[in-house]
Amino acid sequence: MEKGRVPSLLLLMAVALASCLSPAICHNITAILNNFPDYTVQNNYMSSTKIADEVNSRQTLTCLVLPNAVMSALAANHNPPSLKKALQLLVLLDYFDPQKLHDIDGGTTITTTLFQTTGEAIGEQGFVNITNLRGGRVAFGSAIPGSKLTSDYTKSVRQIPYNISILEISDPIIFPGLIDDGAASDRNLTAILETAGCKIFASLISSSGMIKIFQAAMVTGLTLFAPNDEAFKAKGVPDPNSLSSADLVTLLQYHAIASYIPKDSLKTAHHPIATMASGAAGNYEITVSVQGDDVTIHTGVDSSRIARTVLDETPVCVLTMESVLLPEELFGKAPAPAPAEANVTPIPQGATPVSAPAPTPKLAKVPTPAPAFISPPESPVTAPATESPVTAPASESPDEAADKEDDKSLALVVKVSSSFVGLAAAVAVLW
Structure with missing residues (x-):
């Protein structure tokens, strides 16, 4: 390492060490409150509203904290903008430890809060009245004229003199109209x-x-x-x-x-x-x-x-x-996709739909084909012209008549087919 760079590195290390020791840079309200389970609700809200970042950016202040039950009730009665204002009112831009609270000159002091710095405060809305009452009681309230002292100092939580002080109070500091906005x-x-x-x-x-x-x-x-x-x-x-x-x-x-x-x-x-x-x-x-x-x-x-x-x-x-x-x-549920349409043969008009499969037609006995050397007939075989349709006897049911008609038709087809088979066989031999 070059000798000339050593002093520079030492200087940088010294600056970094000084920065970490600087209260203005290194104090972290979120980390401090993490050590106190009684204030986790306020700690979470201060983080979510970014108030914690504003607290950490300031060198001297007092943070007033509320027990979890009190803070939860405050959040339940406020919408986000008014809740943020209520939390900003709990950040005093001055350092107050227990000794200073009890030594307030004249018994009363008015101090500025973080809300006052936002530019949204009207009149005295951004200020808090701290009064040292008889019997050692210290009370807090809005500085708006006529406002009551609605909160009491309860105990000290943590101090980093004279940088940040954390004090517990009994109730939030509310000015008229804060909840109703x-x-x-x-x-x-x-x-x-x-x-x-x-x-x-x-x-x-x-x-x-x-x-x-x-x-x-x-x-x-x-x-x-x-x-x-x-x-x-x-x-x-x-x-x-x-x-x-x-x-x-x-x-x-x-x-x-x-x-x-x-x-x-x-x-x-x-x-x-x-x-x-x-x-x-x-x-x-x-x-x-x-x-x-x-x-x-x-x-x-x-x-x-x-x-x-x-x-x-x-x-x-x-x-x-x-x-x-x-x-x-x-x-309801999303409709299921429609099933693919089946190829269904339409039922003739007047016919009775059949739910069960149709019975297998009765097959006539197939005659043995003629020998290959039988000469072919001179003309194709046709059904006799004089043959009339067969009607079912009166005593037969319509189904039985239909079966017989199917048998005859099938036998005729087989007979004609056999003739053609014989003719084809003869032609093949002669060829």
Whole structure:
């Protein structure tokens, strides 16, 4: 190694070591919370909403965490946009450890949160009030005038002075209107579908009330298969307006999975996948096949190729479909191919169809052919002109009469054939 390169390498190693020791670069909120099972729900939501990335990009802050049961209740009452705001309100852009909480000057302080930096906060929505009350109690609440202190400091979880502090609180910090802003989110999903050419599907989920179900599922995970408008106009697709309300809801639920499964993940699905319609009423499952980059969904009644990915933001994925997915439980199995037509001899008019095979005709005894040296007859043998058709005696059944007539006809044919055989043999000898 060249001597001149040694100092350069040492310098690079020193820079790398300094970078790893730098709190601004190396702290990882997800890794820290992984060590505390009581906060796994919040940890997952912080990762899925990308708030964890924002926390890791800042050098000094305090992260307020909620126990799993409290966080689950918060998620159940919020749609994705409002839940993200509630989580951003729990990230204070200042360092507070237990000692600093109890030493707040004047007993009250207003601090900035991550929500304030988004530009979406109105008035004082992005600020939090921290008040040191009597008896050592420290309470948190929205800084909007008139708001109540709804949450208490519970305990310290972890500190890396003076970089990041993690404190547990009893309840989320909510400002007026935060929970009730779901209507805008509903319109967003509808707008996404309409822009993607799925106006009919968007209208159906809105009119049926399924928009609320899908919106709630978007908090924890939702994959939506949205048929485009042309799919509803295809031959054989039932008119949605002709379905009962219950069947329409089931059909719409069949187009959704209550978890996040993007297109690439669907490619590795080798087993039937349950949909939101799956339950006691039936399996309502789908299966997947892959050819190259094409992914096709099969229902047992029809199949549809995924046209494109409209939205793929964890934990929500919206895919457009070329066909409406028709569940077997509602519309039956796919029709079997028609059997090949057999060559059936038509039954003469007035005849009685015979179900059993016809009896084998009785064969007359075949006369022994004439010797080869017998001279051929002068003219072909024909049936006597005076011979009249044989009719069955009155006492005979129609079947017996028919059998006798067949015997005579066959004997005549054999007789004529024998004559020709003898003639051919004679000609062969003379030749």
